[in-house]
Structure formats: C-alpha cells, structure tokens
Amino acid sequence: MxxxxxxxxxxxxxxxxxxxxxxxxxxxxxxxxxxxxxxxxxxxxxxxxxxxxxxxxxxxxxxxxxxxxxxxxxxxxxxxxxxxxxxxxxxxxxAPDEGNVHLMEVVATPAQKARWLQPLIDGHVRSCFCMTEPPPGAGSDPSMMQTVAVRDGDHYVITGRKWFITGATGAGFAIIMARMEDGSSTMFLADMNQPEIVIERQIDALDSCFTGGHGVVRFDGLRVPATDVLGAIGEGFRYAQVRLAPARLTHCMRWLGAARRVHELAADYARRRQAFGHALVEHEGVGFMLADNDMDLHVSRLTIWHCAWVLDQGGKGRHESSVAKVLCSEAEWRVVDRSVQILGASGVSDETVAARIFRDMRAFRIYDGPSEVHRWSMAKRLAKA
Incomplete structure (x- = not known):
C-alpha cells in the first residue's frame, strides 16, 4: 500500500x-x-x-x-x-443520501435512476432510508422487521412504522425496507408526498447536523407499483449490506475531519492559554491528552485508508468496515472528548464549534450498528476461524 x-x-x-x-x-x-x-x-x-x-x-x-x-x-x-x-x-x-446514491447506482434500473437518482445527485432533492423500527421491530437485528409488503396485482401494499429515519422531513423520496410474506425482505422506492406516508413527528436528538432531523414515519397501506421495487424481490438484506459496508466507512471519514477540527482548536488553545505560570500544553496532563489525540487520529486515518484500499481492490469490505466502524467511532470520540476537556468552558459552550461537534458525534457509536453488535459479529467470525 x-x-x-x-x-x-x-x-x-x-x-x-x-x-x-x-x-x-x-x-x-x-x-x-x-x-x-x-x-x-x-x-x-x-x-x-x-x-x-x-x-x-x-x-x-x-x-x-x-x-x-x-x-x-x-x-x-x-x-x-x-x-x-x-x-x-x-x-x-x-447520510443517508450518500449511501443511497451508492446503492442506487449499483441496484436501480435505468428508469429508477432517471426518476430518483439523478435529481438526488444533482442536489435537487433529498432522500431517506426507512429500515429502523421501534420495538418490537427491527433495530440491530433486521430479522425482527414488522413492516410488511403484500402483493396485490401489479402493486405491493406496505404497512408499518419506522423511526429515527434521518432526513425524512422534507425528503423527496424514500427507500423502504419491508418484510415479505415468506419472511424475506425487499426494498421499495416511493415518493414521500403521498397521503399514505405520514411523518408522525420529529425526534429530538443530540445531533443537529442532518437536514430534516430524524423522524417517525408511518406507512398506511402505501401502494407501490411492482416497477418501483429496488433490485430483486427478497434481496433486501443483501442490498442493505451493499449499502452499509461503504456507508460505515464514509461515516468514519467525515467524523475524522470533525475530530481533527476539535483537536486543532484544543491544541491552539493549549498553546495560548496560561495557567500556573505555564502554557497549558506544558502541563503533562494536557500535553499527554493532545498526544493521545494525535495517535487516535493517526490510527483512524490508517484504518480508513486500509479499508478504502480493500474496497478499491474489489473486496467486499464487510469485516473491515465493522473493524473501522468500532475503532474509528471510539477513537474519534475520544479525541473530541479530550479536546472538550482541554478547552474547558469554551468546549462546553457555543464559544467554539467543539460542543456542537461533541453533540453530533456521540451517536456515531450507535447508528449503522452499535459497537457492541460489531464486536459480536467479529467474535463470531473468530470463533469460526
């Protein structure tokens, strides 16, 4: 490499x-x-x-x-x-548009690309990805999916409820995951401006970086033409991996930039701020935190580059993306957490962008699979080896 x-x-x-x-x-x-x-x-x-x-x-x-x-x-x-x-x-x-672009370029038909993908790429519309459900529905375990799609002539009728759907409010269209009668899953494309799609409410969350926030979405007998099935019937779980493996890695990339921003703020502050006769950076407690930040940023970047290289060489990257998701989400979070500590009052207020990034980043260890689920997946792979 x-x-x-x-x-x-x-x-x-x-x-x-x-x-x-x-x-x-x-x-x-x-x-x-x-x-x-x-x-x-x-x-x-x-x-x-x-x-x-x-x-x-x-x-x-x-x-x-x-x-x-x-x-x-x-x-x-x-x-x-x-x-x-x-x-x-x-x-x-x-997110979620970045991952949806990748998925649709791989799976969508020419007609679907013209109708939905091209306006998304051109920045004229936003999209959402409707997979996660409130209990007892699908979360980290997609096999628990409660939203159902039933064939009715040349249409499928979708009924169910999704939540924490990023960007749902104001989205032009949705990719909907639903369970079929045989227990498999399928993805569907649907315009959001239909009366059978109801955005019940927006969820108040820590982060504030996604246009449209996070919504609770209900499907009340939504009729979707068979031509609007995304990919093949029954292949939803497989397509989810096509989308999620690269999407986990791009999360790591974006949050690396955010962590670097807060680290640079903290390092600059530590060089300028005086306490007990010395600049903060000269005190080992602060200097060591900045050194740890530097190492976490370095390891995160190397991990991202390695996984990106694997994908560019044609690898599926599923295992690598799990490793990167856990390692980077935790390392980059440590960088931001230490930096806020160094910045003191400036770190927990709107005097700098640090508090905003702190709030935005905390969820990174949860969405697209919490760290514990990825560790479990890696452990199962090690057991088989």
Missing part, C-alpha cells in the same frame, strides 16, 4: 479544504438551522456553492455528473468536508 497522495489527489484535497474554509465555515452561525438540522434554504445555498465549485456529490459516477471518486479518493474529500458540520451537507455527501 502506498499512502502518498497523487498530484490529482493533492489538488482535490486542497480544493475541498479551501472550499470548506472559505464557503462553508462562515455559514456555521447562520440562523437558518435549529435542533433538527440546517433548514432547506440553507442547504440549498450550500449545495449551490458546492455546485459552482465543482464539488457537488463527488462520489457519484462521472456518468451521472459526479467525480467518480475511488474509496481512497473519498477518504481524502470526506475528511476535509467533515471539518465543518455543514461540509457534508454542502457537498451532498451526508
């Missing part, structure tokens, strides 16, 4: 870094955002800026207007975008 960047990658890194610094960070205090994320108007402005900069939806294929980035290329761009909470929104690489 060669970890040196090519001239093209260095140029892309610099372009993205400059765009985030000049076009995105100045909007972090924009009033058009609340506890449920950036408002549509702010998102539209950010997307327009990325479009002008030639950085919109860079992970999409060149055929559909993206940059056709490799997984290693994405590691570079996504880290730079994650440096600001608004960066992934601007570049149209935030």
């Amino acid at each position: 060669d970890f040196s960047l090519t001239p093209a990658q260095l140029d892309l890194q610099e372009r993205t870094r400059r765009f985030i610094a000049e076009e995105v960070i100045p909007l972090e205090s924009d009033p058009r955002q609340d506890s449920h994320g950036p408002a549509e108007a702010l998102r539209d402005e950010l997307v327009a800026r990325a479009r002008r900069a030639g950085l919109l939806t860079p992970h999409a294929s060149k055929e559909h207007g993206g940059l056709g980035l490799s997984h290693v290329d994405k590691a570079i761009v996504f880290e730079e975008a994650g440096y600001s909470p608004l960066g992934p929104v601007a570049l149209n690489i935030h």
Whole structure:
C-alpha cells in the first residue's frame, strides 16, 4: 500500500479544504438551522456553492455528473468536508443520501435512476432510508422487521412504522425496507408526498447536523407499483449490506475531519492559554491528552485508508468496515472528548464549534450498528476461524 497522495489527489484535497474554509465555515452561525438540522434554504445555498465549485456529490459516477471518486479518493474529500458540520451537507455527501446514491447506482434500473437518482445527485432533492423500527421491530437485528409488503396485482401494499429515519422531513423520496410474506425482505422506492406516508413527528436528538432531523414515519397501506421495487424481490438484506459496508466507512471519514477540527482548536488553545505560570500544553496532563489525540487520529486515518484500499481492490469490505466502524467511532470520540476537556468552558459552550461537534458525534457509536453488535459479529467470525 502506498499512502502518498497523487498530484490529482493533492489538488482535490486542497480544493475541498479551501472550499470548506472559505464557503462553508462562515455559514456555521447562520440562523437558518435549529435542533433538527440546517433548514432547506440553507442547504440549498450550500449545495449551490458546492455546485459552482465543482464539488457537488463527488462520489457519484462521472456518468451521472459526479467525480467518480475511488474509496481512497473519498477518504481524502470526506475528511476535509467533515471539518465543518455543514461540509457534508454542502457537498451532498451526508447520510443517508450518500449511501443511497451508492446503492442506487449499483441496484436501480435505468428508469429508477432517471426518476430518483439523478435529481438526488444533482442536489435537487433529498432522500431517506426507512429500515429502523421501534420495538418490537427491527433495530440491530433486521430479522425482527414488522413492516410488511403484500402483493396485490401489479402493486405491493406496505404497512408499518419506522423511526429515527434521518432526513425524512422534507425528503423527496424514500427507500423502504419491508418484510415479505415468506419472511424475506425487499426494498421499495416511493415518493414521500403521498397521503399514505405520514411523518408522525420529529425526534429530538443530540445531533443537529442532518437536514430534516430524524423522524417517525408511518406507512398506511402505501401502494407501490411492482416497477418501483429496488433490485430483486427478497434481496433486501443483501442490498442493505451493499449499502452499509461503504456507508460505515464514509461515516468514519467525515467524523475524522470533525475530530481533527476539535483537536486543532484544543491544541491552539493549549498553546495560548496560561495557567500556573505555564502554557497549558506544558502541563503533562494536557500535553499527554493532545498526544493521545494525535495517535487516535493517526490510527483512524490508517484504518480508513486500509479499508478504502480493500474496497478499491474489489473486496467486499464487510469485516473491515465493522473493524473501522468500532475503532474509528471510539477513537474519534475520544479525541473530541479530550479536546472538550482541554478547552474547558469554551468546549462546553457555543464559544467554539467543539460542543456542537461533541453533540453530533456521540451517536456515531450507535447508528449503522452499535459497537457492541460489531464486536459480536467479529467474535463470531473468530470463533469460526
């Protein structure tokens, strides 16, 4: 493995870094955002800026207007975008749209790509991914899915309830996971502006970085034409892995940029702030925390690059993505937690972006599979070996 960047990658890194610094960070205090994320108007402005900069939806294929980035290329761009909470929104690489773009490019029909995928890549609509359910439905165990799809002529009728559906409010369309009569699962595409799709409420959560927040969504006998099945009938669980393995890794990439941002704030503060006759960084308690941050950032980046390289070589990356998800979510969280401690009052207030990133990042150890489930999966693999 060669970890040196090519001239093209260095140029892309610099372009993205400059765009985030000049076009995105100045909007972090924009009033058009609340506890449920950036408002549509702010998102539209950010997307327009990325479009002008030639950085919109860079992970999409060149055929559909993206940059056709490799997984290693994405590691570079996504880290730079994650440096600001608004960066992934601007570049149209935030969850769940980023993963939905990847899935639909692999699985969707030409007609589905024209109807739903292309507007998503162009930044004209958002999407949501409806899989997680309230108890006793599917969470970490997708086999517990309660939402059902029943064949009725040339349609499927979907009934059920989903929750913690990121971006549901304001989304143009949804990818819906439902259980079939034989117990298998299938994915369906559906426009969100249908009376049988009800957004019951938005959930108040720690994070505020996703446009549309997190919603509770109910399907009251939603009729979906058979032509709007995404992929093959009964293959929903397999397609979920097609989506989730790369998506876990891109989460690691984005949050690495956020962790680096807070670490740099803490390091700068520790060099300037005096206490007991010395700069904070000269006290071992603070200096050692910054050193630990440096190591956690380094290990996270190497892990991401290794997993990205595996995917670029044609590997499925399922095991590697589990390893990366646990290692990076915990290491990057430690970086942010230590940095908040070093920043003191500035770290737990809105004097810096640190508190915002702290709130946003905590959920990273839970979504797309909590650390405990990934450890369990790895343990089962070791037992078989």
